[in-house]
Amino acid sequence: MLIQILLILFFLLAIIKVIRRxxxxxxxxxxxxxWILFWVLAGVVVALPDSTFYLAHxxxxxxxxxxxxxxxxxxxxxxxxxxxxxxxxxxxxxxxFVRHEALAEAEKKITEQK
Amino acid sequence: xxxxxxxxxxxxxxxxxxEAERIGRxxxxxxxxxxxxxxxxxxxxxxxxxxxxxxxxALVIRHGSNRGQGASLQTGTELAxxxxxxxxxxxxxxxQFNASDxxxxxxxxxxxxxxxVLGSRFLDGRSRIPWLKRTILLPVARWINYALTGLKxxxxxxxxxxxxxxxxxxICINQxxxxxxxxIPAQIKKYHLAWAEYPVEVIYFEPGQxxxxxxxxxxxxxxxxxx
Numbered sequence: 001m002l003i004q005i006l007l008i009l010f011f012l013l014a015i016i017k018v019i020r021r022x023x024x025x026x027x028x029x030x031x032x033x034x035w036i037l038f039w040v041l042a043g044v045v046v047a048l049p050d051s052t053f054y055l056a057h058x059x060x061x062x063x064x065x066x067x068x069x070x071x072x073x074x075x076x077x078x079x080x081x082x083x084x085x086x087x088x089x090x091x092x093x094x095x096x097f098v099r100h101e102a103l104a105e106a107e108k109k110i111t112e113q114k
Numbered sequence: 115x116x117x118x119x120x121x122x123x124x125x126x127x128x129x130x131x132x133e134a135e136r137i138g139r140x141x142x143x144x145x146x147x148x149x150x151x152x153x154x155x156x157x158x159x160x161x162x163x164x165x166x167x168x169x170x171x172a173l174v175i176r177h178g179s180n181r182g183q184g185a186s187l188q189t190g191t192e193l194a195x196x197x198x199x200x201x202x203x204x205x206x207x208x209x210q211f212n213a214s215d216x217x218x219x220x221x222x223x224x225x226x227x228x229x230x231v232l233g234s235r236f237l238d239g240r241s242r243i244p245w246l247k248r249t250i251l252l253p254v255a256r257w258i259n260y261a262l263t264g265l266k267x268x269x270x271x272x273x274x275x276x277x278x279x280x281x282x283x284x285i286c287i288n289q290x291x292x293x294x295x296x297x298i299p300a301q302i303k304k305y306h307l308a309w310a311e312y313p314v315e316v317i318y319f320e321p322g323q324x325x326x327x328x329x330x331x332x333x334x335x336x337x338x339x340x341x
Contacts, residue, residue, distance in 0.1 A: 088337045106175040
């Protein structure tokens with residue numbers, strides 16, 4: 001089916017992107033391995049839809065497609081949550097930086113006035 | 115009231131974001147009550163807050179971008195400490211607190227050798243608290259705060275507080291926005307600081323934080339646990 005070909009092409013592009021980001025130093029070896037494994041597994045699921053049956057059976061879900069949707073949803077929630085925590089950390093870093101600058105400037109002004 | 119000499123090491127920290135209309139009056143009120151060391155933290159305001167506060171005679175420190183009330187209080191507290199503060203008072207910039215409450219709260223801190231004095235609207239009948247807030251929102255918030263902090267307070271999220279120098283070095287506000295009002299009691303409990311409440315008057319201009327604000331605070335506290 002056309003959709004299978006398009007999806008597999010998309011996954012291949014994603015793998016190439018992961019390799020380039022790894023070579024560019026943006027991803028650790030572990031992160032690159034996990035992402036490649038993820039896209040390969042996604043490719044397997046698309047190329048051999050029946051393969052999800054074993055997974056569904058293992059998890060106690062009726063259909064393979066349902067098992068994939070459940071896992072994908074849980075994965076997305078996890079990713080969004082991780083992103084939010086990371087954004088929160090970045091926000092704290094910005095605050096620390098802004099505070100440092102503000103204190104330095106205020107203390108400099110006070111010293112000049114003395 | 116304390117004499118100006120006795121007030122030498124007492125700093126008042128006021129976080130202010132777009133408070134140009136009210137901040138001048140608040141600062142003048144504090145000067146009239148004998149408080150001389152006033153730090154205004156301009157939290158990246160887009161209006162003339164900084165200019166008004168400076169003209170009124172306060173020492174102004176400015177955040178390059180808006181970081182929130184909690185972040186401003188921490189910045190102001192650190193500056194006050196660096197300038198040799200012995201006592202640090204957190205005070206609102208919108209004119210909702212009564213400057214005449216400060217002297218009594220500071221006296222309580224000193225005479226009872228406390229680390230922290232927290233303002234409360236419920237210890238006398240001066241504050242005209244809106245009905246919904248008084249009967250539903252604040253009791254629920256008080257219960258949640260007690261569950262989260264372990265500190266049993268008669269009021270909740272009251273921004274009036276007096277800190278000893280020791281308390282200001284122990285307490286570190288990590289919650290940049292409004293959740294610092296829950297974070298501070300939690301740290302008082304954690305570091306076994308000696309604390310007490312003191313009756314303060316709160317004048318209502320705006321409804322303040324509603325249910326949505328409360329939920330945002332809970333979410334901030336939740337995210338804060340993953341730092």
